[in-house]
Structure formats: structure tokens, C-alpha cells
Amino acid sequence: MRVAALLALALLAGCSYPADPDGTLERVEGGVLRAGVSPSPRSRAEVALIESFARRLDARVVWVRDGEEHLVERLEKGELDVAVGGLTKTSPWSAHAALTRPYDGEHVMAAPLGENAWLVRLERFLIEEAP
């Protein structure tokens, strides 16, 4: 199978699969994680989760505080890597941001659309670490 050969090649070459079109994961690892938070009763816990995620990636977090709408806008422009603040799985932002699986059955985090290596890494972290 040509597809299987291509996949094997990609994995050998050390590319991640699925990959990020804009290279978010690669940039954050050992660098800076740009995170946004909007006020919510869940914010304290979610900020702690992101801080712990950043430590796992050997990254430093730069926080932005703003309303949800502005955070999503900045995700879309590629100015943020993740946004938190009590978003739920029924969030109307799903067309503008990639929502993670609900980490506690209800709450989700938002990542830029289509950065799938990044999204998968974050989701795996949440499945392992979230309460």
C-alpha cells in the first residue's frame, strides 16, 4: 500500500501524525504557550490545567485576559494557542474554534481550527490529567 508506505515514512522522519498545518505544537514545545482566559467559576481550575500542560511541554505560558468573543477571535487570527474559561461542549463557538472532548463530561477548551497535532496532544493530556 502506497498510503501505508507514506505514513511509515512520515513517522520515521519524525513528523507527528496528525500534523499541524501551522506548526503550533512544534512552536510551543520548549517555547511559549499563548493562552487566553475569560472570567468564569471554572477559570481557576482550567488555568492550573494549562499551566501543568505547559510544564509537560517544557513551555512558559503567556496569559491574556479577555471576554470569550475576543479570545475566539484571537484564536482564529493565530494569536492564541488555547482559550479557557468555562466553555461547555454545547458552545456556539464550535465553528470558529476546535473544541476539545469534554474533560469532565461537560467542560471543554478551545484551540485553533485544524491544528490537529496540537489538539490531539492537549486532548490526550486532559484525558490523563483532568479530575
Added chain:
Amino acid sequence: MSRAFELPPELEPVQRKAVRLEWLTIAYLVTAVAAMYLTLGNSQAMKAAWIEDSLSLLPPIAFLVANRIRKKPASRRFPWGRHRAVSIGYLGSSVTLLAMGTWLFFDSGMKLVAADHPPIGVVTVFGQTLWLGWLMLPALVWSAIPAYALGRVKLGLAAQLHDKVLYADAKMNKADWLTASAAGVGVIGIGFGFWWADAVAALAISLDIAHDGWTNVRAATRDLMDEQPSTYDDERPHPLNQRIRDELQALPWVAEAEVRMREEGHVFGVEAFVVPADPGAVALERLEEARERMQGLDWKLRDVVVAPVAELPGVIQAAK
């Protein structure tokens, strides 16, 4: 003589087999559609393949519904019988295909133009966390391989039964592996970070759906407009058109003859106009004989009218 069932005895088992296969197709498609629905995530290509598979349910349903209706004998209210039920079912499902294909083309095109990056995350099955893309591929394989096998078998039956709905259905099933492959390429492309691969694959699938719809709408419309009967695959005029003309013209007492035929589902309706060589000596037996001779040519010739005329009517002359 009005048999309740229009097929000759040797074809009845073939028709029953076709009915069983269409039920099997529906049962199978329901599982394929469900598998794709559960895995489609945010992939436009998966959505397109899923819509195509859902639409593939229409032709088998049309076939089965028509199969019940067309068997009813002719009545005063429906003097020609209800064979046309087949053509109407065919038209309905083709229009749906065309409409959905067109809609999907614009939907996918907009996503490509807007540079939508499809996000596909992880899913947990049986305690294992894996990328959802990996689950899409087996769903696609399940939607392709059994469909191909069913399509191949049904294609053979459609030829024997002269059934155009069955033929269109079989062709769609058989070509479904192309849709599944396109969607697979889209999903694997997303994995490599080619966000556009998804929308491009979806565009290809939508064109295929619309093309199927367009071809079938044209064929069904031509049938309903009483085009001369064509072969089951619509490739060429049915050989019976010429055959009947020749048979009639070869009769010794006939000076001139013309025929017009139309397709009513499986069977053809025939109107034959004959100009006798000696107008004073047209015996009823001769006409009866000519009629029976035509009905004996093929099981599809059920409803035959032979009209003796002094000269061929204008409308027939014009068509010659």
C-alpha cells in the same frame, strides 16, 4: 388476458432475487451510514461520503416500492396498469441526487475558499485513546467493499430484468469505492497537515453525486416523455424497435407498416399501424395473428395494439 405479474415465469426467480438483494442493500447501508455518522467528526469529505451513502438508500427503496405498485393489474382508473411507478420512483431519486450533489458542491467550495481548517481530535474506544481519523478509514472501507460486491451482482440482474432503477442503483453501489477512496485521501491528507485535502476530496465526491443525479434525471425524464425504448443501460435504442417494424412489414398482406413504442417500466407499450395491400380483404384473424406474433417476440411486449389504416397517420409519417 391479464396476468397479475408481468414477468415471464423464468424471470420471476430473478426478480425475487433482486428484491432480496435490495433488502440486503438497505440493511447493509444502514450499518455503513451509522458507522460513518459515528466517525465523521469535522471532516467535510467524510460528510460528503456519508451523504452519498445515505442517498444510496433511495434507489433500493424506490425499487421495492415500485415493485409492489407495478404488479397491480390494470383497472378502469389506471387503464394502462401502473408500470410507470418504476419511472416515477427513478425520477424522484435522481432529482434528490442532483439537488444534494449541487448543494454539497457549494458547501465544500465555500469551505475551500474560506480556508476552513478541519479540526479532528481524539476519541476513546475501549479505554484506548486514538486519533478519530484512524476510525474514519475502517468506516470508509466498510462503506466501499460490500457495496462493490452488491453492485456487481445487481448489475447482472438489471440486464436480465430490463430494470433501469436497479441498473442505476447497481452502478452507484459499484462506484462507491471511488467515493470512499476520495474521502480516505481527504482524511489522510488532514493527518499530514494538508487542510485543503479534505475540502478538495469533498468537492470531488459532490461532483460525482451531482453527475449521477444529472445522468439519471435525464434518463428518467426521457422515459416519462415516451422516448423510444432503449436498452437497460440507455446505451442505444432497444433492438425490438426495428425488429417489430421488420416483422410487420414482412407480412404478405401488409403494404406498409409503422410502429410507435414506449417504455412503461419493465414492459413496452406498442401501437402498430398497418396499411393492408388489399383494403377490402382485412380479415380479423390476420390482425389477431399479427398481434400474437408481436407478443410472442419478447416478454416485454405485453400491451400491443394493431390498427389497420388506409394510410399512415400524419404523426407517424412525421416521425419516420
